[in-house]
Amino acid sequence: MSYVKGLRCRECGREYPNGILFVCEYCFGSLEIAYDYAKIRKVLSRETIEARPKNMWRYKELLPLDRDPTDGFNTGFTPFIRADNLAKILGVKELYIKDDSVNHPTLSFKDRVVAVAFSKAKEFGFNTIACASTGNLANSVSAQAAIAGLRAFIFIPADLEQGKVVASSIYNPVVVKVEGNYDEVNRLCSEIASKYKWAFVNINIRPYYAEGSKTYAFEIAEQFGWRAPKHIISPAAGGSLVTKIKKGLQEFYDLGLIDEFDTRLYVAQGQGCSPIVTAIQEDSEIIKPVKPKTIAKSLAIGNPADGYYAYDVVKKSGGWAEAASDKEIVEAIKLLAESEGIFTETAGGVTVAAAIKLIKQKRIPKDESIVICVTGNGLKTQEVVMDKLHKPLKIKPNLSSFEEEQKKVPTADHYSI
Ligand SMILES: *Cc1c(COP(=O)(O)O)cnc(C)c1O
Ligand SMILES: [Zn+2]
Secondary structure: OOOEEEEEEOOOOOEEOOOOOOEOOOOOOEEEEEEOHHHHHHHOOHHHHHOOOOOHHHHHHHOOOOOOOOOOOOOOOOOEEEOHHHHHHHOOOOEEEEEHHHOOOOOEOHHHHHHHHHHHHHHOOOOEEEEEOOOHHHHHHHHHHHHHOOEEEEEEEOOOOHHHHHHHHOOOOEEEEEOOOHHHHHHHHHHHHHHOOOEEOOOOOHHHHHHOOHHHHHHHHHHOOOOOOOEEEEEOOOOHHHHHHHHHHHHHHHOOOOOOOOOEEEEEEEOOOOHHHHHHHHOOOOOOOOOOOOOOHHHOOOOOOOHHHHHHHHHHHOOOEEEEOHHHHHHHHHHHHHHHOOOEOHHHHHHHHHHHHHHHOOOOOOOOOEEEEEOEEHHHHHHHOHHHOOOOOOOOOOHHHHHHHHOOOOOOOOOOO
């Protein structure tokens, strides 16, 4: 049973039947999925959802499949954490972390989009899966290809963190390091996708793939007690996630699953690659491409495919955007770890750092509900913090050696901002 009506152009509104299509043939606008909401309304209630297994497919009517899902049965329903320690430090009342740093199987929110892409690629009959990636997507496609027994080609920029490369290679896909930045990798992959009959999850089946991100927002609303929080701070690379957070909450509201929807959306990027932040701050619809130079490599897309749409949803929601310097990213990673016991990668550092700025600027009031999106795991980007931590005490295996070294441990060494 499918609830999908087809594809619709985001620019001119033209509709197309389901297919391997991602740009409008008339105006080159990007396509997105159109659903039959009247039909979904009849079958989907809070109770039906709550009775289902705790994974991303509990919202399956709002995902673009014609058949039953085949992948991602352990993906999603990640922790939604009330972050009181961090709230106290930041001086706010009600702070939450939506923690996809522990998503299954590869510890980032990309497992959600890939699960949808794989299920859809199988419907279309593909047997080779590929992607252009800043790291996490590569990990997820590699792992899920291994689970599904499909061939995978992974294209990454040559300068990725070692943790991201190993976390792809371990699943034994074909990893292709391209001597160039992500935007060059992506351009090459578009060319390859037009020649080879492969499913490039974020290129030729992108409209389906991108819908997976909505489950992150669905879970926020469900775990927040079937409500939409007042403020959500999201990282942005290509800009898709923040637009899908908006779409997901809007769908829940339109279907009567939440009673109110008045959420301000905020975008966070690394200072060395912040084309979407710049557009929002300068109130310019034109996204000016940049050459990325930031430690937040998972967000380092200089020419974001959904940049304009990200700009648009943030502006319309009454939100804002902030960029974080490399130093601020590292500080924020450490702060989140020391306050909440969550070890996030650079992207999470970017979001926490941006949240701190937005709160300090009073753009986010102290007494309203705030959700910070943590989308990836710190074990994958260890090099950015490695030299910034206290070294372990090194001792001989005896008590006096321990007591000697122990004297050197500083007493109070806690965060305040
Ligand atoms: C890909 C990625 C994002 C951003 O996703 P977009 O939809 O491209 O904006 C955020 N966080 C992490 C960890 C990612 O890997
Ligand atoms: Zn069009």
